[in-house]
Amino acid sequence: MYMKNLSLLLLLLFLGFDLVSQRVYKKPKFVKNWSKPSKHPDHIVLNFSDDPSTSISVTWRTSKEIKIGYGEIALAAPNPAFISTANTVRANTTNLKFDNVVGVIDRKNPKKTTFNSLDHNYHSVTFKNLKPNTMYGYRVGDGEIWSEWIQFKTAKKVGEPFSFLYVGDAQNYILELWSRLIREGYKKAPTASFIIHAGDLINDAHEEHQWHEWFMAGGWIHRSLPSIPVPGNHEYNPQIQNDIDEGIKRLSLQWNNQFTLPDNGVEGIKETNYYLDYQGVRFIALNSNILIEEQAKWLEKVLSDNPNKWTIATYHHPIFSASRGRDNEILRGLWKPLFDKYNVDLALQGHDHTYTRGRVEPYEVNLVDGENLQDITGTVYVVSVSGGKMYKVKPGWEDYEALRDRVGNNKQLFQVISVDGDKLTYKSYTATGELFDAFDLIKNENGVNSFVERKNEAL
């Protein structure tokens, strides 16, 4: 009798577990007009568009009724009366109006593709002549309807230590799951100076609803920490039915409107390709979707005339692929030789929805007595993913003559990278805050890096 009951219990437990494992995840529904703009400023985002120690740009969205915008800025102080010292700057206002724009593309059944109408305003202000290493408060609005006061700090002098966040593709389950990731990132590095987004911020380039998810998931982080974004392949989609028929993809209609970025890139792809210098590090943002050759010429100029100690590149498609069925030979042929020649320290990438980190040998190693050859490294390449879509890591990088040091499957990750003089510290954390990967780069007087694995050490 006892055995019979036990068998029954085991059967029920088995069936119970089976039912749990077969439970189908239900995507959330959104109330009608959830992502529509109102007269109140939203989608507020900070960017660098000039020298980060003396300027900052802010962009926001409103409904089309709001035809004028202002930014107000003041030196932040403990006394709330600091707001009465604010200067006001008139915004550039642009209307984004488009009918029958392609929204979500159903790749299995293109006839199910959704089309939307866009008709709202963006406003942007660049605050200039700011003091370095200074906290400011700002707000945006139309003169009557205002955002809250938001604080940020300008960059310090060249060589002062700082850290920043880097994330791969947010793209899928943005509100549902990217939210926890970026908030955990902010908790881990609340003093980070900015966030690098290595492409595929959303899944369907022109879909306002998904941009709204991105802004809601990041919340006030986007308006407090400047974003350094590059577009991924998912920021390029057909814009109208004819584009679908002809197989033409175009940059997200929102991109140039909702980000205000340096305009020092290649003509035709400005604000998707640019560079900026932050406290002794040159950050180079490349658009790995189009004009690869033109960007190679631009890249050589930006790398050859670079007074900074460190150089970090970011773009979407990896030079060494991490997932099956992918390879970006053209990038490897045109950009990697320049990374080697000019000692790019770190390449921060996305696209492959998994984690890999590896490195190449430096170009023309000048061996110094007593130096351990194994520790010498050229560019370190990282692929990371921050959203909910996951692919499997493919076998090693033997074909690429590169050393792959670390892989990870099925993990939402963010990275905190710190630069302090001759030392760069890299730490990758899971969405639940555990350290997943870590290393240091130590730069010698010849500009050659030593690589120090840290994951297994006490940190």
Ligand SMILES: [Fe+2]
């Ligand atoms: Fe992606």
